[in-house]
Amino acid sequence: MKEKEVIDVIEFKNIYKSFKEKHVLEDISFTINDGEFVCIIGPSGCGKTTALKMVNKLIRPTKGTILVNGKDISQENEIDLRRNIGYVIQQTGLFPHMTVRENIELIPKLKNKKDKHLIDKVKNVLNMVGLDPDEYMDKYPEQMSGGQQQRVGVARAFASEPDIILMDEPFSALDPITRSQLQDELLTLQANVQKTIVFVTHDMAEAIKLADRICIMSDGKIQQYDTPEQILKHPANDFVLNFVGKKRIWDSPELIKAHDIMIEEPIVCRHSLKCIKALNIMFNFRVDSLMVIDKDRHFMGVINAAQAALEENKSKRVSDVMNQNCVTVSSLESIVDVLNIAKEKDMYTIPVVDDGILSGLITKSTLVTTLSKKYDESEGE
């Protein structure tokens, strides 16, 4: 399978911005790929909104270059640029004196006056955001709930068929349930249309839920720009650690994988070893079982102390007495899956095996240690 070529749709090159004496952005460089959903996040005043508004030239950089689809936007006509970039802000972004239909039609009409299919387009985008066109098309924003208004805002951004959509805290004024619904719908929508979306938020949970990559900013600088998983597991610095919150990972436990918690060097023995020797190893390392492997580290099974001790013929080989039908997990399975398996099979010593090769081991104690972090880490500060 040939990998799809990754294209930079948006590129910030050494962007500086200062308002009077205040530096808002300092040497910001990053790229956003085609079809990627990037969240920019940070405390208020960090420059995240400034960075977003530079993409459609609402704010111009003091220094530096921004490329959109490979072209330097300082050379581009701002009106054309904006008409090809969707822009969603809080619900006040809708024009209160226009109906839903007029709001959505506005830009497509300006772009192409004689579009006969405009009405179909309006209906289409309304359906996309889960609003019945016949019911809502002729309503005014005031007649709708906050969530519905925001859906219209999203629909308006999609109506002009842009490649890029900028969203500036679009859901922050909504109640948590509506917000969560809209987030889910946005994810579904994005899975279908694969637009490049830049989304500013101050809500880390929202960013983790939505983003392919998160750009964490503070004091006008990028602190970390990576996938949610990497940011949660490997915060680049104390700021990120504190901003993300140490326990944050427990909001998305599926991001904790088997390889993150396993014992990477479990005590092993070769399958050809005699049982008596295996017992010795267990005694020396104070464990009650051993992972059995071959010379290529292929996982063969598990031998535990009881099995080895019970065997009267101490010269029998491990391979003859070991348990071969034990449950294994792959290193990419999440802690949620591991716990489910453990509970289901009542097994608490679970080898981690990838492509037949032993990668590590999860034991009852590793699970307890990991789970206990959810509760004690916060007190550690």
Next chain:
Amino acid sequence: MSEFINYFIQNFSSILGLFAQHIQLTVLAILISIVIGVPLGILITYFKPSKKPVMAVANIIQAIPSMALLGFMIPLLGIGTKPAIVMVILYSLLPIIKNTVAGLDSINEETLEAAKGIGLTRLQVLYKVQIPLAAPVIMAGVRISAVSSVGLMTLAAFIGAGGLGYLVYAGIRTTNTDQILAGAIPACLLALLIDYIFSILERTVTPKSFQLSVKRSPIKDVIDKLIIVLTCFALAGSFIYTNMGTKSQSVTIKIGSMDFSEQETLNYMLKYLIEGNTDVAVEQALSLGSSSIVLDAINGGSIDMYVDYTGTIYGSILGLEPNSNVNEVYDTVKKEMQDRYQLTVLEPLGFNNTYTLAMRKDTAKKYNIETISDLCKVSKQLIFSPTLTFVERKDCLIGLQKTYPIKFKKIIPIDNSPRYTALESHECDVIDAYSTDGLLKKYDLKVLKDDKSFFLPYHAIPIINDRIQEECPEIITYINQLQNYLNEDVMVDLNYRVDELKQKPKDVAKDFLIKNQLIKE
């Protein structure tokens, strides 16, 4: 009340004419102030630094008394409709600019940013978002301006622009309540009507989404539409009405007059005399104000002729010391007007509207008084009630006491017409009077002869500009005829008919000319 209705019916056509004129002036002023005010309001929200100075200027203009503003206009724009409209526009600007700015400022910043962000140009943001959203507030400002314009426009009458104010001020001068009401009531109704029309317009420009909670019956909407349509017709009608009857004639001149009824009668007299005997058409600029305002008007070219009084020009305009020599005064005035202003003073009209002293006939008979000298002998027993001005002026009481050995028992100053009532009720015995005042006849008073010629001569003199000399000198002959028919007694009678019998100046003037066969019937 029935008197008022009678007055109203009798003068219906002239009231209607003034009403139409008032509507036109007001509508024109409102339209122009919208055209200036709204864009100005928009501009200063774009160029923030200009906001303060523009608002300050608008505020200052608002603070200037309207009469003063009108006064400033005359040297710049002359008299007539132009300065009246400009004044009303200046007053209307502030509410319109203020509300335009407030309306635009009230729009949510984020809405504007969204408009910009989705790719509207500046102009599109303005007319697709800002103006529709600010329209109700802007219209509210226009409504305030429009209503106050109706009231302000009554001042237009002072500078000859006509309108309903003419009736109000003419009524005040002649204490004719019916006339005041005939001007004030239509003005009031007009203000209410304009307020109502603008409330409809305000609703029309308010986005539907802001009116969702207001339920209106469809019948009301139909009524509103009907009123708008009727208004349009009425407006068109008023323009047609006032433009009817203006025929093209070879030469048109404009005669001005000061703000009292004698002047108005003379104005009509000159108009009919000229129009009845020549091809020259005459426009009128009635009730311009004091002598100096009318002089400004003729100097500015907005009128071509008016009637002044020798003493007024001699004292007030030329600033010369009182002089009771009739010929000397006339000659000086004639010469100086020519030298200073290139204006020609024609021959006197034949009457002297000077100060004089008057008393009840019974008192005069009792003491056998004919002249002021006769009065001096008994003055110690009499109470004198002059106007305040008379007391203070050198050429009045102060000089009088120097010329005549006069000493009253008591001097109680009373202003204007109430002193006639005081005289009648025996609260005083002697008053000052203008020698052509119609009240002299009304109260049947004895006018004392100024045997030592103390009072300045105030002979009525027509003053014309060079335009008349060049374009229609033939009218001068006709004007000069008047002196054969006019004198103080005739003028007192004419004034009496206007002020007391409430006859219309134009009828009185026409009647006089016909009787004396100066024009044909």
